[in-house]
Amino acid sequence: MLFSSPEFIFVFLPAAFAVYFALVHAGLDVAGRGCLVIANLVFYAWWNSAYLLLLMISVLFNYSLGSELGRMHRKGSIRAARVVLTFGIAANLGALGYFKYADFLMENYATATGGSHVALNILLPLAISFFTFQQIAYLVDSYRGQTLEYDLMNYALFVSFFPQLIAGPIVHHSEMMRQFGDSRNHRMIPGNITVGLIIFAIGLFKKVAIADTFATWADAGFDGTGPLDFFGAWAASLSYTFQLYFDFSGYCDMAYGAAMLFNIRLPLNFLSPYKSLDIQDFWRRWHITLGRFLRDYVYIPLGGNRAGEARVLSNLIVTFTLGGLWHGASWMFVIWGLMHGVALAAHRVWRGAGLRMPRPLAWLVTFLFVNLAWVFFRATDMASAKRVLWGMVDIGSIRRTTLDSLPTESLAWAGKGMDWLLAVSPPALAVQAPVYAALLLGFALIACRNPYQFVTDHPSNAMTLGAGLLFAIGIYVMLGSTSTVFLYFNF
Template identity: 40%
Template sequence: MLFHSHIFIFLFLPLTLAGWYLLNRYQHKKLAQGYLIGMSLWFYGYFDFSCLWIFLAECLIGYFFCIQVCRAKSDLLKKILFFSGCLFHLGALGYFKYTNFFLENVNALFGADYPFLSIVLPVGISFYTFQQLAYLSDCFRGEYEACSFWEYLLFLAYFPQILQGPILLGKELIPQFSQERNTRFEIERFTKGVFHFVIGLSKKVLLADTLARAVDFGYENIPLLDSPSALFLAVGYMLELYFDFSGYCDMAVGIGKMIGIEIPENFDAPFRSVSVRDFWRRWHITLGRFFTKYVYIPLGGSRKGKVRTIRNTLIVFLLSGLWHGASWNFVFWGFLHGIGVLASGLTDSFNRRVRQVLTFFYVCFAFVFFRAASIGEGFSVLKAVFSFRWNGFLFQIAESLDISEVYVFTKALSMKAPVLLQWAQLCMLILLLAVCAVVLLKKKTAVMAEEMGVHVKRGQAVLLAVLFVWSILSMTGVSTFLYFTF
């Protein structure tokens, strides 16, 4: 199920909140937890029920390893269990996500012809695998006493985070399940949750999805790109991804607040970063935290000389790339970020604004490889950026935005002054980018939510309602069915 769907907003969420608070109000704490687990499993299995069984099996086996690691008396046994657990989780992730990538490379390297396997990819597997690895690792380090299976299951299945993170640690979530104050309805926390959710929803539906139309159109027509359109593609995709992912995370944080079991922020104004290293402290924070704690530091971090630091940094970012997708362009994207992080110190002497601009464009260009279907396609986009060519393709990109809110205006213009139409569409594109810039320059959602009630603004509730309804309306459209596809 998706947060930005009618069934989630009008049925699932109200039902979950009502059941959760009612059961807690009448002191059925265990039942309330069970209810939350049940609803989370429904949420997870909504699209593909078969994924649910895989998820449950992984949870069960993962829990077994955690318990055994916690209970193991000897260090050797602990180690054996820990490494077996890691092997199991990475093996499952490898099988479901990377088998065909592996076969593809074997075929390419050895001229073999192994057929691809039809393997279902469980949604959110990358996220819940990392959460399980983190938990197992923390058990191994003796940071936790083992929790109950139901707490473990809720920790992994908790629906605000199961599909797209953030990647949580057991200590962040599990203690909240039993805290009395979290099970009580608190109007302030709840209202801030609603605020967070609506802002996240509108970021996703109004900004990311609108940008996506133009970006997708551009990527479908790479040979036609000129400099401005390719530049738009690089910047537009970066913005789309940010509003999409951070919008999702804002919604997740908001839902967490509504329920009372809160989850941490995953973004911290990443476009204000002064270096790529700084960027990764602000972008997908919980992933960076995972790699730092469970990969980078165990490898020696930056404590063992420059060469080891370079090696460790590159390993982390290559793995991060591979984690994002089973394709070489993701690995290359990770490599570029690794290089960016290592080179971060080079711009230290520059003015802050200059560093921000340089970082922004570096990550925009690096993320081209994240969106492109292949490394070659990514280079085609970058080549077009630096071709310093203008063929007017930006007009077509602007047209592909197809913003229905201005339909009457564009239709009238197309009849009365057709020559002005493409300029009007270009203005819409620029306006959209300007709106994105304004949103980026404004305070973060979390800060705005915290300021609610401190700085009372008139009409804020109504404004939020307008944003909510506008987002609801934008969740469904009318498609154009191709006329001549006989």
């Protein structure tokens, strides 16, 4: 069920909200939370009920193991707890590996050994990467004695809460289960409802009116088969860069807004990352909770900053390469993650040497690198990536497409003296004019303040009116088109 679908906006969300608060208002808090858990399961099963049992087994398995690890820590049974933790992590990663990477690993093994491979065609369970990471973090924290005596109801809410279930944020038990257990949140709070609806409306507009528009140009560029000229390749890469930005930003806004209706504040997961002046700052703003997980449960256990400089740099590269692989079973994701790991290592060396760039140049270098890396993230294979990348550096195509588009008599009349004019106003660029006009608007929008910075604490009547207008536009666009799935639902 898409956040941007009529079923969710007009049926599921109002029904879940009304029933939950009707029950808790009547003093039936446990029934209300139980109803919300059922709503979460219905939301998940809407996609494919076949994997609902997998989610339920995962919740029960990890809750039982986490509770046992907590008891072992209190008793001081560290060695036994380490065995249980290893088993729990292996079981979670085993399930994730089977459903997400089995075909990928078998195909690459067959290629390396010269054997044959019959595709298993395993259907990837929705959100398995997200709820697996959340629960691995819970097991590790239980082993460390950092979890409390949570009840199963609140744990089930923590894992399955529908605003964050499908594509994050990757929430931490300490920041979620405390909210579910707080009796002050078991009542309707008008201020939270207002903020939630405003941010949800902004997210809906980003998704259906902006991201899905850029998607048509990005798909046309990346999924085509013919060569791309300079302007076409940049139009494709930048369109995807903005599609992914507004798609994920829109999802994060809608998730945050929907959760606020239930008085639950999700952790901030997206904070204007294209304003970043370096790659480290980018990862403090883009998919913030994934970066937090990779830092706490991969980078630091590898040694983090505690080892020598060479080890620190290798830890960065390994961590983000694994982060790339987390996104999907493809060498394109591995390359993307490796690029970011190397960039973070290079940034550390650069900063350690005391080097600096002027702010405009720092922004430009960071943005261009992120845009370049997204090409591999979007491309289905290396051939597709090379096709776009070659077009992006094929400056000669500017003149070729320009000359091909002009009549012969004009060329004869113009002569070589008109070369400068052809370079300044090529007809090839005019063909891409709508795309580049939209890209200019995209740059203007990313320069604006993030909605969290001025909506969350002080919603005004003007903000409410503006959000209502965006919501109306979003609904109009949504009903008139077939909205694409949120991109992060694929991961």
